[in-house]
Amino acid sequence: MADLYFSGVDVGSLSTDVSIIDHGGKVLSEIVIPTGVNGSEAAEQAFNAALKLADLTRDSITGITATGYGRASVAFATGKTTEISCHGVGAHHLFPKTGTVIDIGGQDSKVIQIDRQGRMLDFTMNDKCAAGTGRFLEVMANRLDLNLDELSSPLNIEGDSAPISSTCTVFAESEVISLLAKNTPRKEIVHGLQRSIVNRIWSMVTSIGIEGEVTLTGGVAHNKGLVALLEEKLGLTLNIPENPQTVGALGGAHIARRTYQNSLEADSI
Amino acid sequence: MSIRAELKYKIMKDYGAPVLMAFQNVRRRKPRPTPAAFGSPLDSNQRLKEILSRHYFLSRYAPGVKKVAWVTSGAPVELLRAFDFYTIYPENHSALVGAKKQGADYCGIAEGDGFSQDLCSYARIDLGHMLSGKTPAGKLPKPDLLFCSNNICQTVLYWYKAIAHELDIPLIHFDAPFVTTEQTEADINYMAQQLQDMIPILERVSGRVFYLNIFEEILERSMETSKTWGAILDAMKAQPAPMTIFDAFGHLAPIVSLRGLPVAQDYYHILMDEINTRVTQGIGAISDERYRLIWDNIAIWYKVRFLATFFAERKMNFVTATYTNAWAETTGYLDVKDPWRSMAKTYGQIILNNNLKHRLDLMKGMIKTYAVDGMVMHSTRSCKPYSVGQFDLRKAITADLDLPAVILDADIADERVWSEQQIQTRLEAFCETLEGSKYG
Numbered sequence: 290m291a292d293l294y295f296s297g298v299d300v301g302s303l304s305t306d307v308s309i310i311d312h313g314g315k316v317l318s319e320i321v322i323p324t325g326v327n328g329s330e331a332a333e334q335a336f337n338a339a340l341k342l343a344d345l346t347r348d349s350i351t352g353i354t355a356t357g358y359g360r361a362s363v364a365f366a367t368g369k370t371t372e373i374s375c376h377g378v379g380a381h382h383l384f385p386k387t388g389t390v391i392d393i394g395g396q397d398s399k400v401i402q403i404d405r406q407g408r409m410l411d412f413t414m415n416d417k418c419a420a421g422t423g424r425f426l427e428v429m430a431n432r433l434d435l436n437l438d439e440l441s442s443p444l445n446i447e448g449d450s451a452p453i454s455s456t457c458t459v460f461a462e463s464e465v466i467s468l469l470a471k472n473t474p475r476k477e478i479v480h481g482l483q484r485s486i487v488n489r490i491w492s493m494v495t496s497i498g499i500e501g502e503v504t505l506t507g508g509v510a511h512n513k514g515l516v517a518l519l520e521e522k523l524g525l526t527l528n529i530p531e532n533p534q535t536v537g538a539l540g541g542a543h544i545a546r547r548t549y550q551n552s553l554e555a556d557s558i
Numbered sequence: 559m560s561i562r563a564e565l566k567y568k569i570m571k572d573y574g575a576p577v578l579m580a581f582q583n584v585r586r587r588k589p590r591p592t593p594a595a596f597g598s599p600l601d602s603n604q605r606l607k608e609i610l611s612r613h614y615f616l617s618r619y620a621p622g623v624k625k626v627a628w629v630t631s632g633a634p635v636e637l638l639r640a641f642d643f644y645t646i647y648p649e650n651h652s653a654l655v656g657a658k659k660q661g662a663d664y665c666g667i668a669e670g671d672g673f674s675q676d677l678c679s680y681a682r683i684d685l686g687h688m689l690s691g692k693t694p695a696g697k698l699p700k701p702d703l704l705f706c707s708n709n710i711c712q713t714v715l716y717w718y719k720a721i722a723h724e725l726d727i728p729l730i731h732f733d734a735p736f737v738t739t740e741q742t743e744a745d746i747n748y749m750a751q752q753l754q755d756m757i758p759i760l761e762r763v764s765g766r767v768f769y770l771n772i773f774e775e776i777l778e779r780s781m782e783t784s785k786t787w788g789a790i791l792d793a794m795k796a797q798p799a800p801m802t803i804f805d806a807f808g809h810l811a812p813i814v815s816l817r818g819l820p821v822a823q824d825y826y827h828i829l830m831d832e833i834n835t836r837v838t839q840g841i842g843a844i845s846d847e848r849y850r851l852i853w854d855n856i857a858i859w860y861k862v863r864f865l866a867t868f869f870a871e872r873k874m875n876f877v878t879a880t881y882t883n884a885w886a887e888t889t890g891y892l893d894v895k896d897p898w899r900s901m902a903k904t905y906g907q908i909i910l911n912n913n914l915k916h917r918l919d920l921m922k923g924m925i926k927t928y929a930v931d932g933m934v935m936h937s938t939r940s941c942k943p944y945s946v947g948q949f950d951l952r953k954a955i956t957a958d959l960d961l962p963a964v965i966l967d968a969d970i971a972d973e974r975v976w977s978e979q980q981i982q983t984r985l986e987a988f989c990e991t992l993e994g995s996k997y998g
Binding site: 358370371372373374397408409410411412413414416496497498 | 949953956962963965967979980983984986987990991994
């Protein structure tokens with residue numbers, strides 16, 4: 290099976306991520322770009338960039354899975370799967386002992402339980418509010434005049450944290466405004482925001498339970514302070530992928546690969 | 559009671575309504591083509607539509623002939639029927655508004671008057687109707703009496719109090735103690751006594767005398783109707799199921815709002831016959847039923863078609879629901895020989911007035927007997943008594959029965975709460991779990 294390549298294209302609410310793998314599952318290229326206002330354009334752009342990086346042409350890609358909120362807008366995809374399944378499969382390939390995936394995406398966060406083959410067994414997602422998501426952190430970073438890297442700096446998790454509601458992004462933002470008005474140190478506010486997200490995730494984790502190793506995916510996994518707090522709350526060490534944002538795309542590429550293999554098996558019967 | 563009003567009512571009943579029905583049939587747009595995923599629609603749908611149109615049409619001629627009562631879905635309406643009240647069910651009317659995707663409009667009227675957006679959308683739509691007179695049913699009569707029971711929620715009491723205050727009319731409340739473990743003798747006696755205490759008030763409001771034999775006849779009819787409804791739901795055990803639960807949401811209307819009347823009794827025999835024929839002939843509601851699902855909570859009225867199509871296209875059929883079951887579940891307690899106490903048992907133990915353990919056992923039983931493969935729970939903003947506890951139920955059911963499940967955040971009739979993209983992703987992920995994931 291030489292020269293067979295597969296790709297996953299994850300059009301999320303904040304970023305569009307592409308992963309290209311070969312038939313053995315080796316990652317050849319990964320790309321993350323902002324989705325912007327046009328999902329199908331972003332998909333096109335990111336896919337072309339990933340092809341270039343892998344030094345491949347479009348024709349050489351055998352199967353492409355579209356996933357994420359904009360999955361329906363990826364005209365060149367050969368299949369569609371939800372980002373929930375994709376994150377499960379992606380996490381499984383990176384950390385085979387994963388039983389639980391926590392994905393904190395741009396627009397929603399989810400806890401996914403998978404079996405030893407990466408198959409999704411159960412999942413839970415946040416409700417409609419963006420509290421506890423990447424978007425929440427983005428709004429707050431903006432309000433605090435920090436960039437996301439600054440917001441992610443590892444903080445002393447023993448330090449004080451300002452109390453911030455975990456139920457609503459809009460309310461949380463007005464709380465941050467009041468805290469700033471009271472000259473609360475920014476570090477405490479940042480700490481409070483991280484705690485707020487962790488509490489949100491915690492309630493989802495308790496509703497579904499933890500099995501096996503826990504892998505954290507999504508851009509928020511870059512936030513070291515939050516990771517430390519989450520590990521403390523869960524009482525375990527999280528698997529953090531090198532590129533947490535592309536795990537969904539990677540899962541998509543593996544699903545495309547598996548779909549192709551299944552079709553071969555079906556043909557040979 | 560004026561002779562003129564009575565004559566008008568009679569003419570409308572005997573001639574007006576049939577003419578309207580005939581006119582509606584002529585005027586009826588070509589029915590939307592049925593997607594290939596569905597089998598042929600039930601013939602009974604036509605009769606159902608006629609019954610409901612006639613009920614709302616005639617209601618405007620009721621004042622002056624019959625006293626009008628607005629009633630909650632869980633109230634013991636049989637007692638009111640003995641006084642010949644014309645009954646309107648605001649919940650049914652609100653569902654109708656919701657199904658026509660006008661819920662947000664009516665809710666907005668109530669919100670403009672100061673009612674909170676956190677209030678049940680059935681209540682907001684009804685209050686919106688009361689404040690503006692708007693209704694998709696043409697015109698609804700003003701009530702002479704309000705009749706509610708807290709066996710479905712506490713909200714109905716405050717909602718009906720607001721109407722009673724606004725219209726300055728009497729409100730009868732049937733207080734049903736919540737069943738925390740088992741219904742006690744004291745609970746039964748307390749409820750039975752309340753029912754009997756209502757008689758003089760109902761006589762005064764209606765101007766009619768109570769006759770026990772007439773009441774018993776109504777109770778008998780109501781019991782028989784509920785049992786037929788229960789048998790129709792039972793028939794969904796057949797594989798493939800002869801009807802989808804989305805069909806049943808529609809066919810539920812007469813058992814809720816016309817219970818105790820001959821028209822409802824007759825209707826369910828028609829539906830039963832059609833369902834039985836389908837079962838005998840092996841005809842399914844969807845073309846290719848591969849997965850069987852259970853629905854928990856009230857319908858999402860403005861998205862029934864969307865959901866029905868979404869699942870049918872994936873060869874999935876909802877074959878049972880706690881919601882549709884609620885009007886059959888406790889009928890077995892009814893006993894014409896012991897009307898008051900048996901009504902207390904029937905109305906006091908319905909699902910929303912019963913504890914979570916009861917609900918868990920009930921749902922587990924339904925999952926087994928209907929050969930269910932997956933569960934969809936609608937967590938509705940409007941109905942706290944129905945939605946609180948769903949996370950625990952889901953946890954217990956998925957753990958004990960190894961059943962995939964998904965919870966949808968939505969609302970019964972306020973379409974502003976619906977977020978299509980998020981729901982779509984949840985549903986697709988649920989289907990992927992159910993299908994053993996594409997990766998498998």
